Amino acid sequence: MPFRQPREIGHGHVVESYVTRMYAGLPRYLVLNGGRFLSPRRRHTTRFTRHLIDDAAAITDEELEALLGYEWRSRLTAAWLIGVDRRERFRARIGDLLLASEVCYSGGAYCFALARFGTHADAEILAAYLDRYLPRTDLRYDQPAALGALLHLDARLGTHHADRFTEPDGRWDRWVQALAHLQDSPSFTPADQRRLTDLQCTYANGWSRR
Template sequence: MRSQHPDKTGHGYVIERYVMRMDSDAPRYLELNGARALRPGWPHAERFARHMIEDAVSITDEELEALLAYEWRSRLTGAWLIGVGRRESFRERIAGLLLASEVCYSGAGYCFALARFATREDSEILTAYLDHYLARTDLHYDQGAALGALLHLDARLATHYADRFTQPDGPWNQWVEGVGRLGYPSHTPAELRRWTDLQCGFANGWSHV
């Protein structure tokens, strides 16, 4: 899938409006990637949250598509806006982007959006991703974010999709050992689920939906 600048579809303004928006001392995409909004006591939290939900409601499908068709900053931002607004019509698009894993960082946004949609279909998308990418012990992509989202959904939906990944000496542990040899740190499944819980809990507080 080739990256396309929003200018090509007449949506060049979406980068400045949604991705580079300054609700703090850093552009929005950096705040989403660094997750300062989840830290207690962050002084810009109220304004950041208010503008996120306003944009998640007002952004059009065409504008979201323009974000998802470009590079990682716009894809990450678009995925978060989709997740906050629970735009489930983008489920298939998000699934395709996650499984393709074309650019860095944005995959965590896709996993957040799927966790927000919160259906078994979303669990199956995350499962398909983990089936494919946990087998790649030479790659550190978004395996952690995907497992955290899947564990979050298991707890919410009373399902057990993640069980076969997290069993002793199972795919998760084998992947952790593999990327550990490459020098990549990892987190426990409990830590990863807690992170997704924080993201979704904060988004629930923003949107009250």
């Protein structure tokens, strides 16, 4: 599907309003992508988070669709807003975008949104992604984020969807071993991937209740 400029469909304001808004000298999409806002010690966290929560509640479905139809910065931001507000009506759309893997960086945000939705349907989407992309030992897409989100959902739902990927010498281990630059990285264990998703969801859960 070709990308469409939001202004082409009557939403020329959405990128400036939601994607490139500045925080501590960085546009929102870069703050989201970097993840440092998850630390409570970050000085700009409170302002950044309050605006994120407010925008997640205020943005319309049409505006979100305009962002999801554009490039990676807009898609990443839209997925975070969808996840924070738990707009489960976007499940199928997020799942399609994740499985298509058309652009860089945004996949981790899709995984966060699915983890926030928190249902068996979301676990099935993540498992389908891993079934498709873990055998691709020639590339790194969003396999780590998908596994972390799936492990998070397994813990929440009492299920075992991730077991077939994380068994010793299984598909996850083979994928890591095939990518030489990951082999000695401690951050590519399944436990570390789940911790990142846990951190993201704990952050969103804590602020969503305020």
